[in-house]
Amino acid sequence: MRIGVHVRVSAGYPAAIEYAKRVKATAIQIFSSNPRSYRTSPINRPALEKFRELRKEAGIEPCAIHTPYLINLAAENEKVSTGSLALLRFDLEAAEAGGVNYVNTHLGSYGKRDREAGFASACRLLSAALEGITPGVTLVMENSAGAGSLCGGTLEELGRFIKAIDHPQFGVCLDTAHAWAAGYEINSQRGVDDFLYQAAEQIGLDRIPMFHFNDTEVPLGGNRDRHHHIGEGNIGFDGFRALAARPELRDKTAILETPGEEADDARNIETIRAIFKGAGHEI
Ligand SMILES: [Zn+2]
Ligand SMILES: [Zn+2]
Known part of the structure; x- marks a missing residue:
């Protein structure tokens, strides 16, 4: 299993790689542009190519x-x-330029719109975005915390997207904090087993290359998106131990989006590594 963390790239890609090395990550997640703006500058191909080289040298893959x-x-x-x-489309093309494996996206919200019409629009846009993208890049949609009109709060709905889009470069990223907030009781072996059984049935585990490992203090089914340190929230050590007990996660990538600074990232990575090593994973 590969374990990574979300890293800020505001100080440039080389600094981001150095950060990932210091916290002992073997994978990385970034934003390619300002996450709260519609404006994007042109794709910086030389910088992305350099980023690819640096990741390769450092053994920090996937990205x-x-x-x-x-x-x-x-x-x-x-x-x-x-x-x-x-x-x-910008992020998929940036991924092509930088040899990035995954583009992870939230789907958004149906708002007051008829859900079926919203579902059809989302499928149309996801298919259009993937057109002609090089096979090395996979687009993954992230499960949501499931509040009211948010798309993708259930494994069943994610499975509907997978079937409707039916594209080999399209998959799912499961965020543990969002799953808990959407009502999946993944703080025990029984809960995790049931969650992964449903994920296999509805989506197919081969279509889920990536997880976001986050704990949360939100109550079960609380529908709020708040991340907390690994083991210190309601999913707890028992929940992550239960995930580690599952051999199907062997070849997956887990990215942490936990709060705090460098020392927190290093500690959270160390916690996951200890739990998964203890369960016999190579990590
Ligand atoms: Zn996300
Ligand atoms: Zn996430």
Whole structure:
């Protein structure tokens, strides 16, 4: 298993790689542009190529780009859907340029819109974004905390997207904090086993290359997106031990999006590594 962390690239890609090395990450996730803006500067190909080289030298692979939070693929407003497609396409093309393996995106919200119409729009935009993208890049949609009109809060709905889009470069990233907030009781072996059984049934584990490992203090089914340190929230050490007990996670990538500074990242990575090593994983 590969274990990584979300790293800021505001000080440049070389600094981001140095950071990942210091916290002993073997994978990395970044934002390619300002996560809260629709504006993007042109793709900086030389910088991305250098980033690819540095990752290779440091053995920090795979790499994921997390798309901006503004993306809403199910929106009725045409300006929003056009802007969302442009942002998604930008990150997929940046991923091509930098040899990045995954582009991870939130789907957005149906708002007051009819869910089926929103679902159809999102499928159309996801398919359009993937057109002609080099096979080395996989687009993964992230499960949401499941609040009201948010898309992708259930494994069943994610499975519907997988079937409707039916593209080999399209998959799922499961965020543990979001799953808990959406009502999946993954703080015990029984809960984790049931969660992964449903994920296999609805989506297929081969379509889930990546996880976000985050703990959370939100109550079960609380529908809020708040991340906390590994083992110190409601998923707890028992939840992550239960995940580690599953051999199917052997070849997956786990990215931490836990709060805090460098020392916190190093500690959270060390915690996951200890738990997974203890369960017999190579990590
Ligand atoms: Zn996310
Ligand atoms: Zn996440």
